[in-house]
Amino acid sequence: MTDRRPPVLRASGLAKSFGHVEALRQGELTVHAGEVVALVGDNGAGKSTLISCVSGALLPDAGEVSVEGRPMPLGSIRAAMEYGIATVYQGLAMAPDLSVAENLFLSCELRRPGLLGRLGLLDKKAMRERAWQLMDGLGITTLQDVTLPVGDLSGGQRQVVAVARAVSRAGRLVIMDEPTAALGTRQSQMVIETIKATRDRGLGVVLISHDLPRVLQVADRIVIMRLGRVVADLAASGLKINQIVALMLGEQDNDREESLPA
């Protein structure tokens, strides 16, 4: 994985404080097309703040973000979407009263062809069918009805809908904040497969997860954060979990012995 084009994402010098708390001091993140970058760190390390600055959900106090070399306006979710960035947020970002199909297309609704579409009428049938295809494509067999309100779904099903939405929208980069947190083993594996498929489509993927064995299974690169700073940016191959944990916790001497399967 060497440089061919400008990276899909280059974020540099990002900083964000909340009152006296410096959540993010030096946020650096580079992602290339067709690459999965895992962002790891202890709670409070600044991972979510960093990706919120990239996704437009937060306006950073300093720093810049460029997408394929073009500087992106910061602090606007719509701008980030227009630059091809889609995000699965921790705690999702669903309207529980709206159906699966309605949530999948929220703010990107399909309109009817012709005059009716120009008058603003929605093509609900097309959205339902595309929703079906999306869920089917992800191998979701437990969800029978895309007209069901998202609030009626299980946590895992909602998570899968959120992942489907991000993957279907992203033109260049998908950011996933703990996408497997609410999931069982089988569904987690499905999300991992989706991440791989997304990478193989040539998109960049940023994955935040505490599930280090799974991270090592899918990531090409591991970016480790501690106390609001990026402290390491390493190729994933050959990395051991205890090395990552040591960097996350800032322990210089590698005295902890963990025997987790990689």
Next chain:
Amino acid sequence: MTTLQPTIPARSVRSRLGGLTRSTPAYITVALVALVVVFSLISPEWRFLDATNLQAIGRNSAGLVLLAVGLTFVLGAGHIDLSVGATLVLSSVVAGTVAVRLAGEPSAAGTFPNAGLALVIAALAAVVVGGVAGLINGVLVTRLKVNSFVVTLGTMGVATGAAQVLTNGANVAGIPPAVQTSFGLNTVAGIPLPLVLAVVISLLAGVVLTQTSAGRHALAIGSSADGARRAGVNVQRSTIVVFVISGLMAGLAGFLDISRFGTTAISGHSTTMLQALSAVIIGGTSLFGGRASVPGSVIATFIPTVLLAGFVMVGVSSFYQNIAIGVVLIIAVWLDQLRGK
């Protein structure tokens, strides 16, 4: 496409078997028809079903229908607009004043030289006043980030006071009677013209709510403002839009009010907002946003007017209307919660 698996929540099966069992408009329609049947049976010589009585019910409901339709959007978006009754009054006062100023001096026969044009401009003025009031509400709610209950409680007072200031508290007299004869009291195919207008606008509003991005975004922010924002919805704009819709409806209702009485009714609308709000909630729109039904609101609007007409006809004091509506409101929301479980 896929085989059925036992993981489907039971509700989806029920909703597919019959949307009617979950549809609030269906329940409300049954209740309304039942009320009409009961009043018809107990009214002397079936007089409840007389054309004049039904027309009066229709005329009295038209303005309320518009207010309820506007509130359906606001509640669906998770907000509230307490100012609709006051906006109605302010719009009617402005429209009445405009009509009087533009209509010219009446002839000996009591006809005004410019009555037609004056009334058209008055109607536009009413709608503009309503739209501006809604815009102000929307901007205050989104920019100052003050709760919509507080903002519209404030603008309710401002609008009421402004209406009183404009006319020194007196109702506007001398409006060309054509407003009643050619519009307010007029009918097409036996249906009062104001009701026809209200129903046409309600149909359009129903399409906007269910078939356009504007409606869907309103419900999305009512369901979860943060979720909608993160999904890319422009929450500020959607919020302003629902308040403008509500204001426009109140403005038009203000003009209907003049066309009904031939004058303004500044002090006659102290409970109008509560009636419209009750109808919206009875009609199945969630007070907390996310779910809304224009047909439900429209049909539920007729419950108070039918109750009032029925009570009058069978000789029960109209005071009982308020009691009946209060009871209906609580029962309707309770039933809705039962079905939601």
